[in-house]
Amino acid sequence: MEEPDRPRPSGDAASRLGHEDLAPYSQAELDERIALLENEIARVTAHRDKAAAHRTAADALFGKGGG
Template sequence: MDADENLPRRNDDLAARLGKQDLDPYSVDELNERVELLEAEITRCKAKIQYAVNHRASADALFKR
């Protein structure tokens, strides 16, 4: 369990704000860059999820009766 898991979530979620942003002003190249950045963030989130699942499984195995 991370130390900041017990902290309240922020109200100004950047991902939610990105979803509401108007994409019309962006060029195709800028949109492709944005997609690459978002895909990298998805990969980072999935890695964090996998770490948490593995960490929990290890703790459960250690303390299993």
């Protein structure tokens, strides 16, 4: 189970990917990598949109600003 009060590790996977040498990859491997990254972008976008909708609903229910 995740513990939300624990800090996230510094540096994330996307940052590490941005520094990786792509020269050893074939065109087919690069195409596969692009497809995986596009799927991850879609997953993150969907999560962001869900979180925004949740926040909007909470603001509408409880009032914006809380104080």
